[in-house]
Amino acid sequence: MASNTAMKTRLIVMNFLEFAVWGCYLVSMGIYLGSVNLGDHIFWFYTGQGLVSLFMPALIGIIADKWIPAQKMLSLCHGIAGIFMLLAGWYCRQSDGNVDFGTLFTFYTLSIAFFMPTIGLANSVAFNALNKAGLDTVTAFPPIRIFGTIGFICAELFVNFTNFQSTYAQFISSGVVSLILMIYALTMPNCPVNPSSGSSISETLGLSAFKLFKRRTMAVFFMFSMLLGVCLQITNSYGTMFIDSFQNIAEYAQTWGARNATALTAISQASEALCILLIPFCLKKFGIKGVMLTAMMAWVFRFGFFGIGNTGSGLVWIILSCVVYGVAFDFFNVAGGLFVDQQTDKKLRSSAQGLFMIMTNGIGASVGTFLAGTLVVNKHVDMSGMTSAAENLSGWQHSWFIFAAYALIISILFIFIFKAPKTSENISLTKAEEIDGGDPEGMAQ
Secondary structure, X not given: OHHHHHHHHHHHHHHHHHHHHHHOOOOOHHHHHHHOOOHHHHHHHHHHHHHHOOOHHHHHHHHHHHOOOHHHHHHHHHHHHHXXXXXXXXXXXXXXXXXXXXXXXXXXXHHHHHHHHHHHHHHHHHHHHHHHOOOOHHHHHHHHHHHHHHHHHHHHHHHHHOOHHHOOHXXXXXXXXHHHHHHHHOOOOOOOOOOOOOOOHHHHOOHHHHHXXXXXXXXXXXXXXXXXXXXXXXXXXXXXXXXXXXXXXXXXXOOHHHHOHHHHHHHHHHHHHHHXXXXXXXXXXXXXHHHXXXXXXXXXXXXXXXXXXXXXXXXXXXXXXXXXXXXXXXHHHHHHHHHHHHOOOHHHHHHHHHHHHHHHHHHHHHHHHHHHHHHHHHHHOOOOOOOOHHHHHHHHHHHHHHHHHHHHHHXXXXXXXXXXXXXXXXXXXXXXXXXXXXXXXXXXX
């Protein structure tokens, strides 16, 4: 019992550090980029994160499965990611405010290219350790994983109250934490490798999961996952920059929210941690269609509340936007992952989860952030500083309402197009493929 408690504590520390690396800059980076006249390029930093997520996690995962133990691969990736993030911070410091987009973007992209795979690697290390300790991962892992969200929140609050949210120091902070985890990861139990695996190339790369598109329900589900994935990084990209801009409006300049944008948005992650606990009940009560539709409508409110909120008398709307974020994110990502697991043959479950991530955090988030930046925010908000923040407020409001309208349209289409299976039992792909172009689940909803 004592050894199991010690192991859980070690995994809690690992998860805390893992997401603290991300929390140092993910939601606050827009504030700094805007301050060095790179506001027009914010979307590229978040688009790049999605693009590297399309291939780097799979590539690093193959290496960890076959040649380098996961805990050592986790250490190596954090070492490389940390060094490039420190170089990004060092370059910004040396530039004295004259930051070149190409140089900073290169350092940043190289860093996140090695960071993004560590999320999956950290999970693999944790599952391996729990299995070795004889613990049930289904019950033991969630209480451990929630400390990752706590780590993210603590990092957000740290960069907020040190005012690193508006400086390059957020990159340096992230790099330092990454290097700490580089060392700490080596203390984790050894993860076995299987260099002689007989899997085909398509199975190794996770391409077999694309067979799921032959089933109508799964094809529709993945397509809507991609369409909803468009929303995932928009508020991370522009949320704190929008809130911080109220400092330049006399009426709101001295308000707490305007001066503490990153701390204010930390409510989103706190809500996320709490909403995880609601998912089992809601899935049982409302089914996957009800839960996914709830997530979609939550995105409508997430954007809409931003559109009517401010850091003065309208602060309550921004707070409510942060509260509903937990429903929008968890009911989509976590419940969606559970649905994929339930509806996929066990031989394809890992690949299917990878496909779900590609459709949402890869394609959806990349395309969404790119289009949000080029077609919406940069069209309605003047990032050059030539227009006053008060005049730009109308542009921000228009942008949030456009995003809310998009989420509402997707919600309405989802109601009529997606038909959930009658049962939540696992579906065999082989059996499903025997049905000629029909609906293998016998859907009716």
